[in-house]
Each structure stands twice: as C-alpha cells, then as structure tokens.
Amino acid sequence: MTTPETAPISDFIRDIITDDLKTGKHTRIVTRFPPEPNGYLHIGHGKAVCLDFGSALEFNGECHLRMDDTNPSKESMEYVESIKTDIRWLGFDWGEHFYYSADYFERMYEAARTLIRNGKAYVCELSQEQWKEYRGIPTQPGKGSPFRSRPAEESLDFFARMRAGEFGDGTLCVRAKIDMASPNLHLRDPVIYRIMRVPHYRTGDAWCIYPTYDFAHPLEDAFEGITHSLCTLEFEVHRPLYDWFIAELGFEKKPRQIEFARLNVTYTVLSKRKLLELVQGGLVKGWDDPRMPTLCGLRRRGFTPESIRNFCHRIGITKFDGYTDIALLEFCLRDELNKTAPRAMAVLDPVKVVIENYPAGQVEWMEAVNNPEDPAAGTRKVPFSREVFVEREDFMEDAPKKFFRLAPGREVRLRYGYLVTCTGCVKDASGKVTEIRCTYDPATQGGNTPDGRKVKGTIHWVAASHAGRVELRLYDRLFKVEHPEAVPEGVDYKTNLNPESLKTIEAVVEPSVLQAAAGTRFQFERKGYVIADAIDSAPGKPVFNQIVPLRDSWTKT
RNA sequence: UGCCCGAUGGUGUAAUGGUAGCACAACAGACUCUGGAUCUGUUUGUUUGGGUUCAAGUCCCGAUCGGGCAACCA
Numbered sequence: 207m208t209t210p211e212t213a214p215i216s217d218f219i220r221d222i223i224t225d226d227l228k229t230g231k232h233t234r235i236v237t238r239f240p241p242e243p244n245g246y247l248h249i250g251h252g253k254a255v256c257l258d259f260g261s262a263l264e265f266n267g268e269c270h271l272r273m274d275d276t277n278p279s280k281e282s283m284e285y286v287e288s289i290k291t292d293i294r295w296l297g298f299d300w301g302e303h304f305y306y307s308a309d310y311f312e313r314m315y316e317a318a319r320t321l322i323r324n325g326k327a328y329v330c331e332l333s334q335e336q337w338k339e340y341r342g343i344p345t346q347p348g349k350g351s352p353f354r355s356r357p358a359e360e361s362l363d364f365f366a367r368m369r370a371g372e373f374g375d376g377t378l379c380v381r382a383k384i385d386m387a388s389p390n391l392h393l394r395d396p397v398i399y400r401i402m403r404v405p406h407y408r409t410g411d412a413w414c415i416y417p418t419y420d421f422a423h424p425l426e427d428a429f430e431g432i433t434h435s436l437c438t439l440e441f442e443v444h445r446p447l448y449d450w451f452i453a454e455l456g457f458e459k460k461p462r463q464i465e466f467a468r469l470n471v472t473y474t475v476l477s478k479r480k481l482l483e484l485v486q487g488g489l490v491k492g493w494d495d496p497r498m499p500t501l502c503g504l505r506r507r508g509f510t511p512e513s514i515r516n517f518c519h520r521i522g523i524t525k526f527d528g529y530t531d532i533a534l535l536e537f538c539l540r541d542e543l544n545k546t547a548p549r550a551m552a553v554l555d556p557v558k559v560v561i562e563n564y565p566a567g568q569v570e571w572m573e574a575v576n577n578p579e580d581p582a583a584g585t586r587k588v589p590f591s592r593e594v595f596v597e598r599e600d601f602m603e604d605a606p607k608k609f610f611r612l613a614p615g616r617e618v619r620l621r622y623g624y625l626v627t628c629t630g631c632v633k634d635a636s637g638k639v640t641e642i643r644c645t646y647d648p649a650t651q652g653g654n655t656p657d658g659r660k661v662k663g664t665i666h667w668v669a670a671s672h673a674g675r676v677e678l679r680l681y682d683r684l685f686k687v688e689h690p691e692a693v694p695e696g697v698d699y700k701t702n703l704n705p706e707s708l709k710t711i712e713a714v715v716e717p718s719v720l721q722a723a724a725g726t727r728f729q730f731e732r733k734g735y736v737i738a739d740a741i742d743s744a745p746g747k748p749v750f751n752q753i754v755p756l757r758d759s760w761t762k763t
Numbered sequence: 764u765g766c767c768c769g770a771u772g773g774u775g776u777a778a779u780g781g782u783a784g785c786a787c788a789a790c791a792g793a794c795u796c797u798g799g800a801u802c803u804g805u806u807u808g809u810u811u812g813g814g815u816u817c818a819a820g821u822c823c824c825g826a827u828c829g830g831g832c833a834a835c836c837a
Binding site for chain 1: 766769773775777779788797800829830835
C-alpha cells in the first residue's frame with residue numbers, strides 16, 4: 207500500500223529548503239515549533255507541527271521544540287506538559303532540543319542593552335495613550351517620541367532600574383529606534399521590553415520586565431541556529447522587523463522567516479481564544495472534549511495520529527487562506543480504520559426480533575470475520591438465539607421496493623446468522639413497533655445460501671440472550687454551520703453551536719465487545735467507528751465514543 | 764482613501780512559458796454476507812481587462828474580490 211504520507215512532499219517551503227541545500231546556503235536545516243504555553247494544541251498546530259518536524263525529518267535536519275513564554279500572564283506548566291504529550295502522540299520527537307524562551311531572558315536583556323548602546327533603542331516614558339498619537343496611522347507618518355534622542359547612558363541606567371523593579375507596570379518601556387515614517391506600523395519604534403509584575407511559571411519573580419514577541423523571536427531563532435523559521439501569514443508584516451533585529455545585532459547565521467497559511471476547518475473554530483471560551487463557558491466538557499478540534503480532543507474522540515498526519519499531508523502548504531472541509535479529516539480516519547479496525551456488531555436503537563421456528567433456549571456460536579479487509583485479523587464466535595435485537599430503522603411495515611431490509615414478507619440475511627423472513631410485527635397502543643416476528647431457514651446456517659439464492663439485504667444483530675449493554679456517545683459536528691465565525695456584526699458565533707453535537711445512548715453489543723480495553727477501536731458494522739473512551743471505561747464495562755459514522759449512501763425515498 | 768499578501772471545479776491542492784492533473788465532496792453504474800469497502804464513469808475550474816510571446820494558469824501593467832497590519836499579545 208502506498209500511503210500518501212510517504213509520498214514525496216513538495217510545496218513552496220520545501221522547495222526553498224531544497225534550493226538552500228543545493229546552493230550550499232545551508233548544509234543542514236534546523237526548524238522549530240514555538241508554541242506559547244497558554245492553551246492546548248489544536249489541529250491547526252498539528253499542521254505546523256507536521257511541517258516543522260516533518261520537513262526537518264525529510265531533509266535530515268532537526269526541529270526544536272521551544273516554549274515561547276515571554277508573556278507570563280497567560281502561561282502555565284499545565285500547558286507545557288500538554289503540548290509535549292500532544293506532539294509525541296502525533297509521532298514527533300525533538301530529541302535534546304527542548305527549550306524555553308525564558309531561559310534566554312538574560313541574553314535577550316544583554317541584546318537589548320547592545321541595541322541601546324548602539325543608539326538603536328531607547329527607554330521611552332510615553333504612556334500607551336500618548337503613544338497612539340505619536341505612532342500615527344497607516345496613511346500618515348508618526349512623530350518621534352520625545353525620548354527618542356535620550357543619551358544611551360541614560361537609557362541604560364533606566365533599563366537597569368526597570369529590571370530592578372523601580373517603576374510600575376506600563377510606566378516605561380524600551381523601544382527599538384527604527385522608522386517613524388514607515389508605512390509598516392511595526393517599524394515605528396516597536397516596544398521590545400515592557401514592565402510586568404507577574405510571576406513567570408518558569409523564572410518566578412526573577413524578572414519584572416519581559417521582552418516582546420517581535421524582539422524575542424528572531425533572537426531565539428538566532429541563538430538556536432534555526433535556518434528556516436516557519437510561521438503563519440499574520441506574521442508577514444513582522445518580517446522586516448525580524449530581519450532588522452538579526453541585522454542590527456550582527457548575527458552571522460541569519461534565520462529566514464517564511465510564512466504559510468494557517469489551517470481553517472469547516473464546522474469548527476481554531477482559535478485558542480474561542481476554544482478557551484468554550485471550555486470556560488462550560489459549552490464543552492473540557493479541552494479534551496471529543497467534540498473539540500484540539501489534539502487531545504481528537505485523540506479522545508478516537509482519531510489516530512496517522513489519520514491526522516495524513517490529513518496534514520493532504521491539505522498541503524500554501525499562502526492561500528482558505529477552508530478545508532472537515533470531511534477530508536473524516537475520510538482520513540475511515541481510510542485507515544477500514545483497514546485496521548476489527549468489526550463487531552452493535553445495535554444502537556434495538557427492537558426485538560422473535561424467530562418463531564427457532565428452538566427456545568438454543569444457542570449457536572456463529573463464526574464471524576473480524577476484518578474483511580485484513581484476513582490476518584481472523585475470526586470470532588458470536589452467539590445466536592431465538593430472540594435477537596436489530597436496528598429499529600432496519601424494519602419498515604410498509605417499505606418501498608428499494609428497502610433491502612426487514613419488512614413483512616421479505617427475506618434478509620442476519621449477518622453470519624441465518625436468512626430470516628419477516629412474518630409481521632407487534633405494536634403497542636401508540637402504534638410503536640415492539641416486536642418483529644420472523645421465521646428462519648435452517649439451511650442457511652452462518653448466513654450461507656447453499657442453493658445460491660441471492661439476498662439483497664444483510665443486517666447486523668445481537669442475540670438477546672447474550673446482549674451486553676454499553677454507553678455510546680454519538681458525536682456530531684461542534685457547529686451546525688460550515689463557517690461558524692462568519693456571523694453578522696453583533697451576533698455571537700456561539701449561536702452557531704450545534705445543540706445536537708452529543709447524544710448519549712445505550713447500545714446492545716455482542717459479548718466480545720465488553721472485553722475491550724480503554725483505547726480499543728472497532729467498526730460497529732453498518733454504523734461507524736468507535737473507541738472505548740480512555741477515561742470513562744472500566745474493565746468489563748467500556749464506554750464508547752463514536753469517532754465518525756460509516757458513509758451511508760442509502761437515500762430514503 | 765496607506766502598506767503587505769493572496770486568487771486554479773463545491774472544497775483543498777498540482778502544473779516552475781509548451782496537453783489544466785490529483786484528492787475530498789457530489790452524482791450514476793458494477794460488485795458485495797457491512798446500502799461499508801472496492802471498481803468504473805459523470806458533473807464542475809485558471810476572477811477580470813490589457814500587454815509581452817510562436818505559445819500565458821504561469822511573465823508585465825491595471826482593475827476587482829478576499830485576507831492581514833494601527834497590544835507594552837503571540
């Protein structure tokens with residue numbers, strides 16, 4: 207089998223890398239994945255992880271994992287751990303190269319001093335409100351801060367006192383001295399150090415001043431010898447700034463920032479802020495709620511790392527900011543699990559069938575194929591008895607011609623069981639079917655037709671005498687519309703939440719299913735792929751999450 | 764009304780001046796002890812106007828549309 211994942215990948219970034227290697231610009235590439243530990247990783251990060259780690263792997267380079275923790279107000283160790291877990295789960299390894307931006311604070315402080323000494327930065331006393339005026343607007347140049355020409359010695363002194371904690375939050379800051387007339391606002395004397403009296407999860411109270419992203423990022427990349435610094439499109443306008451710091455500080459090996467489009471997926475949202483909001487608002491049951499597009503959510507839902515890597519491979523890398531159909535992710539999962547997941551029979555909406563001419567009390571153990579796509583998966587025995595459960599939707603009292611299931615007078619195959627012919631049904635006072643009556647053909651044991659007779663319909667079933675009962679959670683898309691964030695002014699995107707994204711039911715299952723350990727996946731035949739929930743399952747009592755239903759091309763007409 | 768970036772079927776993505784291809788989705792048929800899978804087929808595309816060229820999705824200029832940028836967030 208040729209998996210797309212192993213097919214050679216080509217995109218504009220890999221083309222650049224190939225070229226850099228060919229021309230000798232680099233002999234070895236170094237990339238990095240730099241998450242801020244202020245939230246859980248989602249599938250959009252998965253795309254970046256696959257690109258950063260994946261390209262390093264393909265070109266025999268290395269990829270560093272770096273916690274971009276320059277803003278202590280939102281970061282924590284909980285997130286650091288979750289990020290490591292998720293990247294490992296996805297199948298990537300950073301080896302020795304695990305770093306924290308915080309570990310570079312001293313070097314960054316020195317770099318800022320260098321800039322000041324060289325007349326390229328200064329301590330500014332303008333308030334944020336005042337700065338808005340000085341900065342100007344895109345169509346008009348700004349004017350220099352009155353502190354712009356402050357002597358380097360004086361700035362150096364102020365900077366040291368900032369570090370020592372002599373000033374209040376936000377009263378002073380350090381600005382790079384670049385170009386107040388630039389049409390790119392980011393070049394109009396951006397802040398590189400600010401005062402924040404917030405304990406850092408890693409450095410504690412050691413610092414009360416912290417570097418900003420724009421200053422910190424190029425330095426970290428340079429410190430680590432990163433060759434290709436891959437980030438998303440919104441940083442495009444920051445690139446001149448990135449290059450400026452690298453040049454002004456005289457780094458010989460210059461990392462190159464290259465931007466690509468972030469991932470958007472239909473029927474969900476991929477922004478840390480919005481996901482946090484769903485978690486904190488109790489709209490989902492946590493970061494790992496199986497409906498969440500977080501990696502931990504997808505993991506708990508039952509998605510495999512392979513399917514996610516395959517998805518990230520198929521979507522490609524470009525600079526076009528579009529929406530990827532979530533159906534592609536589901537396809538990747540089905541494509542894999544079709545080949546690997548053992549089959550089992552489970553009835554989600556049971557109704558009893560009584561086989562009138564089958565001996566009461568008799569039980570036969572029928573041989574069932576574990577996976578038709580994989581002969582090596584072998585077979586198992588499933589019990590058959592006089593009363594079985596079938597899906598309520600597999601019976602119709604007044605059925606159209608194309609309904610290849612149970613209906614009065616029609617014969618269907620009970621998969622691996624017998625051929626049965628429906629003789630009628632029993633209904634309660636409200637007209638609801640409570641029991642289906644059938645007769646079976648003893649010559650069709652195992653579902654075989656010795657006479658070569660063709661039967662159009664085959665349905666799944668579970669013997670009533672041996673039916674296990676399990677909790678099954680049926681998940682649907684988190685949002686009911688394709689583009690949840692596309693809401694009119696003043697309308698909250700959360701109104702697009704799908705109220706039916708979770709339905710919990712009790713399903714009846716064949717006995718073998720009860721033995722499933724947490725994390726075990728099945729294909730419930732004719733229904734969908736499921737996994738025994740990692741958290742709520744107990745030995746002998748698994749709880750299942752439906753990962754994704756099987757395709758259903760039967761149109762009820 | 765400033766700057767930066769982008770635009771190829773419904774969606775995502777190839778074609779690096781030389782036959783617009785692939786995948787998902789949709790639809791149809793074949794096959795099937797899963798209305799699954801598999802196989803076959805079908806529908807649908809280079810935003811627009813100029814220019815360069817024997818030849819333009821590709822290069823140049825203009826327009827249109829979309830995204831990003833005015834945190835001491837990343």
